[in-house]
Amino acid sequence: METKYISKEGLGRWFDAIVASEKRIYAPVKSRGQVDFKQVKSLSEVADEYIQTTQSIKAAVFPKAEILFSYEKVNGKVNLTDFDPNSVPETVLWKVHPCDAAGFRPLSAIFNWDSADKLHNAHLSRTTIVSYGCAIADESCFCTSVNGGPGNLNGSDLQLTMLPDGGAIAEIITARGETLASLCPDAFVADRGDDKSAHLVDLPARFSLEEVQSKLNKAFDSSVWKQQSERCLGCGACAFVCPTCACFDIQEDVHGSKGRRIRCWDACGFSLFTLHTSGHNPREHQSQRWRQRILHKFSYMPERLNVVGCTGCGRCSRACPVDMNILEHITSIAEQ
Amino acid sequence: MEKLRERAAALLADGTVSLVIGFEEGTKRPRPFFCRTSDQASKLIFDSRCFHNLAVYVTKKELVGKEPFAVTAPIATLRSILQLYVENQLKEEQMLILTADPAGELFELRSFDEISAYVANFELKRGEREEEILHKIEGMTREERWQFWLNEMSQCFKCYACRSACPLCYCTKCVVEVNRPQWIHPWPAPLANMEWHINRAMHMVGRCTACGACGEACPVGIPIDLITRKMMEDLAPEFGYIPGLPARQGNALSSWRLDDREQFIR
Ligand code: SF4
Ligand code: SF4
Ligand code: SF4
Ligand code: SF4
Numbered sequence: 144m145e146t147k148y149i150s151k152e153g154l155g156r157w158f159d160a161i162v163a164s165e166k167r168i169y170a171p172v173k174s175r176g177q178v179d180f181k182q183v184k185s186l187s188e189v190a191d192e193y194i195q196t197t198q199s200i201k202a203a204v205f206p207k208a209e210i211l212f213s214y215e216k217v218n219g220k221v222n223l224t225d226f227d228p229n230s231v232p233e234t235v236l237w238k239v240h241p242c243d244a245a246g247f248r249p250l251s252a253i254f255n256w257d258s259a260d261k262l263h264n265a266h267l268s269r270t271t272i273v274s275y276g277c278a279i280a281d282e283s284c285f286c287t288s289v290n291g292g293p294g295n296l297n298g299s300d301l302q303l304t305m306l307p308d309g310g311a312i313a314e315i316i317t318a319r320g321e322t323l324a325s326l327c328p329d330a331f332v333a334d335r336g337d338d339k340s341a342h343l344v345d346l347p348a349r350f351s352l353e354e355v356q357s358k359l360n361k362a363f364d365s366s367v368w369k370q371q372s373e374r375c376l377g378c379g380a381c382a383f384v385c386p387t388c389a390c391f392d393i394q395e396d397v398h399g400s401k402g403r404r405i406r407c408w409d410a411c412g413f414s415l416f417t418l419h420t421s422g423h424n425p426r427e428h429q430s431q432r433w434r435q436r437i438l439h440k441f442s443y444m445p446e447r448l449n450v451v452g453c454t455g456c457g458r459c460s461r462a463c464p465v466d467m468n469i470l471e472h473i474t475s476i477a478e479q
Numbered sequence: 480m481e482k483l484r485e486r487a488a489a490l491l492a493d494g495t496v497s498l499v500i501g502f503e504e505g506t507k508r509p510r511p512f513f514c515r516t517s518d519q520a521s522k523l524i525f526d527s528r529c530f531h532n533l534a535v536y537v538t539k540k541e542l543v544g545k546e547p548f549a550v551t552a553p554i555a556t557l558r559s560i561l562q563l564y565v566e567n568q569l570k571e572e573q574m575l576i577l578t579a580d581p582a583g584e585l586f587e588l589r590s591f592d593e594i595s596a597y598v599a600n601f602e603l604k605r606g607e608r609e610e611e612i613l614h615k616i617e618g619m620t621r622e623e624r625w626q627f628w629l630n631e632m633s634q635c636f637k638c639y640a641c642r643s644a645c646p647l648c649y650c651t652k653c654v655v656e657v658n659r660p661q662w663i664h665p666w667p668a669p670l671a672n673m674e675w676h677i678n679r680a681m682h683m684v685g686r687c688t689a690c691g692a693c694g695e696a697c698p699v700g701i702p703i704d705l706i707t708r709k710m711m712e713d714l715a716p717e718f719g720y721i722p723g724l725p726a727r728q729g730n731a732l733s734s735w736r737l738d739d740r741e742q743f744i745r
Binding site: 176179208378379429465468 | 541
């Protein structure tokens with residue numbers, strides 16, 4: 144890793160060089176009263192002064208709906224067209240928050256658990272992540288409680304920490320980050336020794352992860368799930384905005400003798416998610432589905448995939464229509 | 480508010496009800512709360528910040544069971560409860576309504592007729608937000624309106640928070656989940672989203688009581704409550720309804736009358 148300084152003017156030039164390299168760039172954009180990742184062509188389109196995008200960046204590596212393969216039956220013979228990894232363009236994800244960048248590891252751990260997921264990996268291998276250290280946070284943020292932080296480098300290829308002069312501390316973390324920086328090498332000059340932490344928000348940890356995990360180990364039959372989830376409506380809002388939720392559904396789009404098989408987002412909060420064709424539903428009640436959501440993220444994933452399934456971005460708390468605040472719920476489990 | 484708390488506590492203490500569905504302080508504003516003991520009643524809140532439509536919970540069997548329960552119901556919740564009665568989803572003997580008017584006077588309502596008489600005192604009006612957006616939409620040409628909604632709907636990722644928050648979306652099997660035949664493409668995409676939203680609108684027209692819960696729930700900020708609200712506003716005068724006051728005569732698009740003023744229907 145290498146630390147450099149990039150001036151305001153240098154940032155502009157570097158961004159233009161990325162645009163000129165014909166990479167696809169996704170960055171936070173303000174529109175319709177919300178901030179979300181959209182394709183951009185200039186730095187001026189990128190949003191400023193917001194806490195968090197409504198949706199995470201996960202759609203860049205796990206699209207909401209994606210064609211696994213398509214097929215056509217011609218004269219009794221089936222022609223199959225498989226997903227082509229080369230159809231995925233080189234992509235730069237710009238101004239990703241550290242809690243979103245950290246989400247790539249749990250997401251990939253799920254997609255590559257027992258067999259390598261061709262689609263996800265195709266996206267990931269063509270993606271470069273430029274994160275920004277966070278100067279502001281709100282009461283839903285808790286990255287520092289789940290191994291992260293406003294300047295955490297996990298998952299980032301290059302991280303910028305903005306300075307009062309409009310320039311930034313540039314930490315070039317991976318070879319991909321280096322390649323991206325090399326599109327405009329003279330924009331990156333020697334580190335001035337700025338103190339990074341002075342330009343990041345101070346966010347004290349709210350609970351101890353070890354404490355939560357030890358409580359959860361004994362909580363499967365606890366009444367806490369019913370108690371916490373009574374007001375939950377069983378929608379997909381929390382899962383869909385989450386950077387690490389990976390539930391998906393497989394659907395068929397058939398038109399006569401041809402069709403496509405599609406993978407699209409799903410959510411473990413939906414009652415239909417575990418409904419068997421027999422009519423039996425192993426997670427019949429919302430409390431069981433809520434338990435699954437929490438245990439999956441804070442117990443099963445750390446145990447089996449060696450990574451926590453929550454990065455503390457707080458999106459689910461902001462999106463929930465009935466104020467199911469994950470920080471409040473986890474804290475109360477830790478304190479039980 | 481104090482009177483309402485006291486009454487709720489008394490009802491729980493003497494066993495008249497075993498559950499009071501109400502509001503408690505949340506992290507941003509009051510949120511739904513399930514109060515089961517008289518001690519918990521001190522947490523109950525009932526003021527103008529109580530937005531959630533609690534009627535969404537009264538049809539959930541797993542929550543209310545068979546025992547009598549009470550609901551501390553703001554006016555929007557009451558309108559939905561009337562509609563649920565019209566649709567035969569509730570039993571009068573199981574539910575008791577506690578509400579307070581703007582002057583703080585406590586009311587206890589036990590039947591469709593009592594609720595209806597109470598709600599009739601409150602005219603359903605557009606709020607500032609509704610007025611602003613609907614005024615803009617009403618000024619558009621048909622093509623502009625289509626483009627407006629096309630753009631809004633294309634943001635939808637089918638989380639169904641709108642459906643989950645709506646007290647009138649109580650079907651245990653929603654049309655979007657029927658797959659034999661598959662009426663609606665279940666993945667989010669511009670056309671598939673339109674299929675969902677047009678179906679939703681058609682299923683709500685004449686039933687929606689304009690509580691706004693669906694629009695409020697949408698995490699991506701689509702003002703979808705305004706579609707069903709506008710349909711209700713347009714439909715009510717044509718069919719002799721009072722907007723937001725569901726009547727026993729049934730829903731405009733799912734009922735039929737001999738004295739209909741249109742000729743074609745006879
Ligand atoms: S569970 Fe909630 S806070 Fe954790 S990563 Fe997902 S959206 Fe963010
Ligand atoms: S926690 Fe909130 S967002 Fe998640 S399923 Fe329940 S109601 Fe929906
Ligand atoms: S406004 Fe929305 S949530 Fe309320 S009744 Fe109408 S459709 Fe349902
Ligand atoms: S809540 Fe919004 S995003 Fe979710 S399904 Fe409804 S309209 Fe679509």
